[in-house]
Amino acid sequence: MTKFRINLWFDNEAEEAARFYTSVFRDSKMGAVTHYPKSAEEVSGKRAGSVMTVEFELFGQPFIALNGGPDFRFNEAVSLVIDCQDQAEIDYYWQQLGEGGDPSAQVCGWLKDKYGVSWQVVPLEFRRMSIDQDPAKAERVFAALLPMKKIDLRELRQAYEGKAA
DSSP: OSSSEEEEEESSSSHHHHHHHHHHHSEEEEEEEEEGGGGGHHHHHOOOTTTEEEEETTTTEEEEEEEETTTTTTTTSSSSEEEEESSHHHHHHHHHHHTTOOGGGBBBTTTOOOTTEEEEEEHHHHHHTOOOOOOHHHHHHHHHHHOOEEEEEEEHHHHHHTTTO
């Protein structure tokens, strides 16, 4: 059992978002759904019987999606990082999570999905390249990364090796 769960606050889309995320990520599952009780109607502004929380897991990481109302919105101060093995995996998550999202939020491997949640879709290789002992290699990798929206692993590898794209 993990020591913490990630709570995502939605207006009214908690169940829809949980179902979407579990459809995108392999090794995921839906969990318990709770509903607002009558006693919470006045404080929450939510109708008794409407969905309050939805539990779900992505790669074994537990999440809770809460229908909390319009008071809070997601922003890039918190993002979820997806470590990808190869370009095919980068392309898959970029396509799935980016569809219906905010195109203006796509920068350096970051995107916002249709619910406003920020994701970083990055190759595992990037970390190794960006902390290389040779500062020139790391600098070339960052220079190649900065103008990208979706990360192109081939271009990062070429920059790392000092080859023109």
